[in-house]
Amino acid sequence: MSSTLRLLGISGSLRRGSFSTAVLETLAAEIATTATTEFADIGALPHYDQDLDGAASPDAVVTLRRQIDAADGLIVVSSEFNHGMPGVLKNAIDWASRPAFASPLKNKPVLIVTSSPAFTGGVRTQQQLRETFASTLARPVLTPEVVIGQVHTKIADGRLVDRASIDFAVTACRALFAEIELLRR
Numbered sequence: 001m002s003s004t005l006r007l008l009g010i011s012g013s014l015r016r017g018s019f020s021t022a023v024l025e026t027l028a029a030e031i032a033t034t035a036t037t038e039f040a041d042i043g044a045l046p047h048y049d050q051d052l053d054g055a056a057s058p059d060a061v062v063t064l065r066r067q068i069d070a071a072d073g074l075i076v077v078s079s080e081f082n083h084g085m086p087g088v089l090k091n092a093i094d095w096a097s098r099p100a101f102a103s104p105l106k107n108k109p110v111l112i113v114t115s116s117p118a119f120t121g122g123v124r125t126q127q128q129l130r131e132t133f134a135s136t137l138a139r140p141v142l143t144p145e146v147v148i149g150q151v152h153t154k155i156a157d158g159r160l161v162d163r164a165s166i167d168f169a170v171t172a173c174r175a176l177f178a179e180i181e182l183l184r185r
């Protein structure tokens with residue numbers, strides 16, 4: 001790796017004490033020698049409205065698009081709501097996805113991590129995110145698919161503390177770095 005990578009972290013939760021945010025922040029710290037991670041504020045985004053989307057998009061939208069554009073890659077961590085991705089996350093991806101097929105997401109490497117207190121670890125969100133990012137022409141890391149079940153038992157003091165989960169997710173971060181290098185060539 002020739003230089004420090006710039007990543008954008010997106011948590012699919014607005015909740016104080018979010019397990020998704022804890023996982024994201026833990027990963028950012030674990031990979032800090034290779035990458036610096038900025039964090040998106042998707043709670044500042046309005047509901048998607050095509051009437052607002054254009055030359056004068058809302059400030060929070062402009063900021064998100066700039067952050068994605070400036071990043072070498074994304075790390076998205078999310079739980080699952082009613083067998084799907086949380087609406088706030090879908091809203092953020094929809095804003096980021098315009099203009100269609102020429103948005104900052106085009107060719108952007110994305111690591112997808114899901115977690116949930118359920119045994120299934122948000123696996124349905126994992127699949128939905130892959131489908132949605134395919135539509136934006138982003139480049140989700142194909143493997144490994146990081147799914148962390150029973151996440152509430154693996155968090156302490158706002159950090160992921162389960163060593164096996166951390167190691168697995170860091171392996172996936174290395175796959176993200178490899179994808180970034182590949183697409184730079």
Ligand SMILES: Cc1cc2nc3c(=O)[nH]c(=O)nc-3n(C[C@H](O)[C@H](O)[C@H](O)COP(=O)(O)O)c2cc1C
Pocket residue numbers: 012013014015017018019020021078079080081082083084115116117118120121122
């Ligand atoms: C409206 C709602 C629906 C939920 N549906 C699911 C679900 O379908 N599958 C699941 O694994 N967890 C489900 N959960 C539990 C969430 O995964 C859990 O609250 C998780 O901790 C939320 O993510 P966060 O900690 O990052 O805020 C649901 C929670 C809420 C509030």
